[in-house]
Amino acid sequence: MIAKLIEEIKKKDAPVVVGLDPQLKFLPQHLLEDAMRHHAETMYGDDELAGVAEAVFRFNKEIVDAVADLVPAVKPQVAMYEQFGIPGMAAYWRTVRYCQEKGLLVIGDVKRGDIGSTSEAYARAHLGSVTVNGHRCRAFHEDFATVNPYLGTDGIKPFIDVCNEEDRGIFVLVKTSNPSSGEFQDVKTEDGRPMYELVGEKVKEWGEQSMDGDYSNVGAVVGATYPEQAKRLRTLMPHTFILAPGYGAQGATAEDLSGFFNEDGLGAIVNSSRGIIAAYTKEKYARFGSEGFAEAARAAAIDMIEDLRGAIAKRAD
Amino acid sequence: MIAKLIEEIKKKDAPVVVGLDPQLKFLPQHLLEDAMRHHAETMYGDDELAGVAEAVFRFNKEIVDAVADLVPAVKPQVAMYEQFGIPGMAAYWRTVRYCQEKGLLVIGDVKRGDIGSTSEAYARAHLGSVTVNGHRCRAFHEDFATVNPYLGTDGIKPFIDVCNEEDRGIFVLVKTSNPSSGEFQDVKTEDGRPMYELVGEKVKEWGEQSMDGDYSNVGAVVGATYPEQAKRLRTLMPHTFILAPGYGAQGATAEDLSGFFNEDGLGAIVNSSRGIIAAYTKEKYARFGSEGFAEAARAAAIDMIEDLRGAIAKRAD
Numbered sequence: 001m002i003a004k005l006i007e008e009i010k011k012k013d014a015p016v017v018v019g020l021d022p023q024l025k026f027l028p029q030h031l032l033e034d035a036m037r038h039h040a041e042t043m044y045g046d047d048e049l050a051g052v053a054e055a056v057f058r059f060n061k062e063i064v065d066a067v068a069d070l071v072p073a074v075k076p077q078v079a080m081y082e083q084f085g086i087p088g089m090a091a092y093w094r095t096v097r098y099c100q101e102k103g104l105l106v107i108g109d110v111k112r113g114d115i116g117s118t119s120e121a122y123a124r125a126h127l128g129s130v131t132v133n134g135h136r137c138r139a140f141h142e143d144f145a146t147v148n149p150y151l152g153t154d155g156i157k158p159f160i161d162v163c164n165e166e167d168r169g170i171f172v173l174v175k176t177s178n179p180s181s182g183e184f185q186d187v188k189t190e191d192g193r194p195m196y197e198l199v200g201e202k203v204k205e206w207g208e209q210s211m212d213g214d215y216s217n218v219g220a221v222v223g224a225t226y227p228e229q230a231k232r233l234r235t236l237m238p239h240t241f242i243l244a245p246g247y248g249a250q251g252a253t254a255e256d257l258s259g260f261f262n263e264d265g266l267g268a269i270v271n272s273s274r275g276i277i278a279a280y281t282k283e284k285y286a287r288f289g290s291e292g293f294a295e296a297a298r299a300a301a302i303d304m305i306e307d308l309r310g311a312i313a314k315r316a317d
Numbered sequence: 318m319i320a321k322l323i324e325e326i327k328k329k330d331a332p333v334v335v336g337l338d339p340q341l342k343f344l345p346q347h348l349l350e351d352a353m354r355h356h357a358e359t360m361y362g363d364d365e366l367a368g369v370a371e372a373v374f375r376f377n378k379e380i381v382d383a384v385a386d387l388v389p390a391v392k393p394q395v396a397m398y399e400q401f402g403i404p405g406m407a408a409y410w411r412t413v414r415y416c417q418e419k420g421l422l423v424i425g426d427v428k429r430g431d432i433g434s435t436s437e438a439y440a441r442a443h444l445g446s447v448t449v450n451g452h453r454c455r456a457f458h459e460d461f462a463t464v465n466p467y468l469g470t471d472g473i474k475p476f477i478d479v480c481n482e483e484d485r486g487i488f489v490l491v492k493t494s495n496p497s498s499g500e501f502q503d504v505k506t507e508d509g510r511p512m513y514e515l516v517g518e519k520v521k522e523w524g525e526q527s528m529d530g531d532y533s534n535v536g537a538v539v540g541a542t543y544p545e546q547a548k549r550l551r552t553l554m555p556h557t558f559i560l561a562p563g564y565g566a567q568g569a570t571a572e573d574l575s576g577f578f579n580e581d582g583l584g585a586i587v588n589s590s591r592g593i594i595a596a597y598t599k600e601k602y603a604r605f606g607s608e609g610f611a612e613a614a615r616a617a618a619i620d621m622i623e624d625l626r627g628a629i630a631k632r633a634d
Contacts, residue, residue, distance in 0.1 A: 023434060024447065036450065044410050046454035052447075079431055079438035083447050085456035089406050093361050111431055113465060114396055115495040117340060121396035130341065130369075130400050133353065137363035139402035148430060150467045150490060152497035176468050178432040183469035187515060188507040195512070198504060 001143055001169040002241050003213040005105055006266060008072030014305045015261075015312070017107060017243070018067055018297075019273025020095060021077040022056045026278040028290035031055050044086035053087035056080075059293075060095045063277055064102055066294040067301045073105040073143075075243075075271055096142055106142045107243065111173065113148030113155045120158035127159070127168035144169040146221055146243070149199050156206055160218060163210050169217040169241075172206070174199050174233060177223025177246030196229065197236065204237040215241045215267070222260065224252030224270060231259040234267065242268040247304070248275030254311035265312050276300045318460055318486040319558050320530040322422055323583060325389030331622045332578075332629070334424060334560070335384055335614075336590025337412060338394040339373045343595040345607035348372055361403035370404035373397075376610075377412045380594055381419055383611040384618045390422040390460075392560075392588055413459055423459045424560065428490065430465030430472045437475035444476070444485035461486040463538055463560070466516050473523055477535060480527050486534040486558075489523070491516050491550060494540025494563030513546065514553060521554040532558045532584070539577065541569030541587060548576040551584065559585040564621070565592030571628035582629045593617045 009015050035058055036051035064074065076099075081092035099106050112122040126145040129136040147159055147170045159170050175185055175196040185196040200220065207216030216239050222230045224246035234242070242260050246252045247270050260268035279285040279300035280293040288296035326332050352375055353368035381391065393416075398409035416423050429439040443462040446453040464476055464487045476487050492502055492513040502513040517537065524533030533556050539547045541563035551559070559577050563569045564587050577585035596602040596617035597610040605613035 021435070023438075024449065044407055045456065045458075046449075046452065048449040048452050048454050049456070052449045077431075077435055077438075079429070079435045079442065082442040083438040083456055085442070085454070086403065086407050086410055088442075088456065090361055090403050093403055111429070111465075112396070114394075114428055115493065118338070118394055118396045121340075121394075121400040125396065125399040125402070125405075132341065132363075132365040132369045135363065135365050137365050137402070139362065139366070139400055139405065141362075148428075148465050148467055150465055150501060151493050151495060152500035152502070154495040154497040173467060176432065178468060178471040180469035180471040181432075183519065184467060184512065184516065185469070187512065190505040190507065190509070192507070195501070195504065199501065202500065 001163070001167050001212065002215045002217050002219065005072060005169070005269070006213070006215065008105060009266070009269065012070060012072050013309065014071050015269045015308060016071045016301065016305050017073040017075045017269050017271045018063070018071055018276050018301060019075045019077060019271050020060050020063065020277065021080045021273040022059050022277065023080060024052065026281070027055050027059055028293050030291065031058055042087050049084045050087045053084045053091040056084065056088065057091040057094050061098060062294040063297045064099055064104065066298040068102040068104055070298070070301050070305060071104070073107055073269065074099050075107040075109050077109045077273065093140060096140060105144070107144040107146070107171065108140065108142030109146050111146050111148050113151055115151050115154040116158070119155045123159040123162035128162040128166050144171060146171045146173065148173050149202065160206060160209050163217045169219060171219040171221045171243040172203050174203060174220040175222045175226050175229050177225045177250055181223065197232065200233045200236050203240055207240055211239070215239050219243055221245065224257055224260070225250055227256040227259050234259060234262070238262065243271065244268050245271045248272045254307040257308065258311045258315040261312055261315050265315070270308060272304055275304065318480070318484050318529065319532045319534050319536065322389060322486070322558070322586070323530070323532065325422060326583070326586065329387060329389050330626065331388050332586045332625060333388045333618065333622050334390040334392045334586050334588045335380070335388055335593050335618060336392045336394060336426070336588045337377050337380065337594065338397045338590040339376050339594065340397060341369065343598070344372050344376050345610050347608065348375055359404050366401045366404045370401045370408040373401065373405065374408040374411050378415055379611040380614045381416055381421065383615040385419040385421055387615070387618050387622060388421070390424055390586065391416050392424040392426050394426040394590065410457060413457060422461070424461040424463070424488065425457065425459030426463050428463050428465050430468055432468050432471040433475070436472045440476040440479035445479040445483050461488060463488045463490065465490050466519065477523060477526050480534045486536060488536040488538045488560040489520050491520060491537040492539045492543050492546050494542045494567055498540065514549065517550045517553050520557055524557055528556070532556050536560055538562065541574055541577070542567055544573040544576050551576060551579070555579065560588065561585050562588040565589045571624040574625065575628045575632045578629055578632050582632065587625060589621055592621065
């Protein structure tokens with residue numbers, strides 16, 4: 001599946017993924033009100049959840065329609081759907097389907113991680129299938145999922161097996177973009193190396209079990225906010241594709257990102273969520289207004305792609 | 318919320334939680350077939366998922382009816398529901414509600430963990446509420462949730478805030494029960510201490526922000542399969558309640574568990590999943606047959622409670 005992602009990145013000349021993290025506060029009022037009027041019942045909890053979940057889906061749909069020709073992939077953040085209960089999860093399900101219908105690859109930002117049969121259940125839920133009465137059923141069916149490494153190989157191996165069975169991919173958290181990521185990830189181990197390097201080494205090792213062209217289906221999450229650490233990890237894991245969150249809203253610039261790429265101009269895909277989907281709330285794109293939120297997202301995506309192309313060109317010099 | 322859990326543990330004299338991890342292979346054929354016949358449609362994916370999800374709920378309901386007077390809490394493992402898509406998540410939702418109606422506390426074994434607004438969304442999804450149009454809506458509404466610490470304080474703080482707002486609790490993964498948990502958790506840090514001790518110290522520190530009687534609403538997950546490490550952690554985190562998986566099917570015995578408890582006979586709650594819910598598949602309880610799976614679960618729960626009472630009594634000597 002990583003080969004497919006790379007093909008799409010090349011085709012669109014855009015190592016960019018749009019984060020579909022529809023917080024309630026980003027939903028334009030007109031859209032929320034209309035959805036609430038027409039979808040006011042759920043069997044599962046408070047009825048308002050059905051309305052807000054419908055608004056979330058409509059919001060995503062407009063954004064996706066506006067950016068589908070520009071980017072290879074989207075990354076819905078499942079927490080933002082889970083908070084709206086069963087209707088929210090249904091909006092997640094519909095979003096995954098809709099994006100795939102539009103030809104986009106979907107990275108489910110689910111950060112799941114458990115052990116043995118439980119990890120296998122997560123892997124089947126998000127990347128594979130379960131067989132019921134001889135029929136193969138798919139639950140959420142993303143193309144990639146993010147995975148937490150804290151439980152070790154027992155947690156990752158079931159995902160790799162499903163990746164190999166069904167041609168899917170994962171991105172394992174290595175060095176996350178947040179300010180406190182260093183608390184455990186930067187801890188110096190006995191031999192003087194930080195924890196995230198050990199995790200990076202394991203990711204490299206796990207990746208050898210699922211190569212797909214020049215890169216592995218086992219990728220890594222490395223925050224765009226940590227360019228120095230990324231340079232080190234880039235060298236340590238030459239065949240690992242990096243998913244880099246933290247551009248824009250979290251403060252990372254295209255320059256910070258140049259070290260994430262290999263000499264082939266590949267090796268990383270950069271996420272922006274708020275910076276694109278909530279662009280209409282920023283001064284720079286305020287001219288679109290809340291009715292034009294999807295066009296604002298398109299403009300912001302174009303700007304981000306240009307910005308990154310510059311950084312990659314510089315890297316290649 | 319931890320005070321409430323302790324009260325229930327004392328009332329039932331049983332530091333035991335029943336893991337509701339209904340793998341497909343544990344569902345008795347008669348129950349699965351009947352549910353498949355009557356629930357054969359879903360709007361979200363393959364129709365078989367609606368049938369199997371109904372079977373999962375009916376299975377849980379019978380187990381819960383059989384053990385509700387014996388134990389203080391249940392721990393549904395969300396991965397086992399997520400694999401059945403939206404119908405599966407609805408079965409999870411119904412299970413949480415049903416258990417709470419029967420007076421049981423619910424520990425959502427969700428192992429979520431992210432940063433900032435995303436972690437807040439998970440916390441609201443599972444322990445808190447979201448406000449839509451001035452109405453407070455609850456998504457899944459468990460009493461406790463398990464949380465992954467890899468992202469540091471940024472990931473945990475939003476959960477603690479929701480715990481304090483709504484009187485809820487979390488259990489943070491410290492030393493997990495699986496064979497490969499040592500790959501990262503046991504790594505020796507510069508000062509010679511293993512990683513899990515650093516995490517344990519943080520859990521203690523986080524816990525000070527949410528005390529509820531003698532113990533904190535911020536608990537820890539420590540595998541019953543690692544008794545030596547647990548003893549050390551018990552001393553390091555005297556006010557941290559421990560959720561201990563790994564009894565029975567994963568090989569830990571009551572003796573292994575004695576070091577998990579404080580001198581007050583409190584401080585830990587031990588989980589068994591397969592050992593109880595799939596007891597009817599074990600030789601010891603085979604006499605109940607698959608039709609009597611719930612009675613077999615009750616018998617296994619009684620045996621486990623007796624076994625642990627013995628270990629705690631020995632601890633108190």
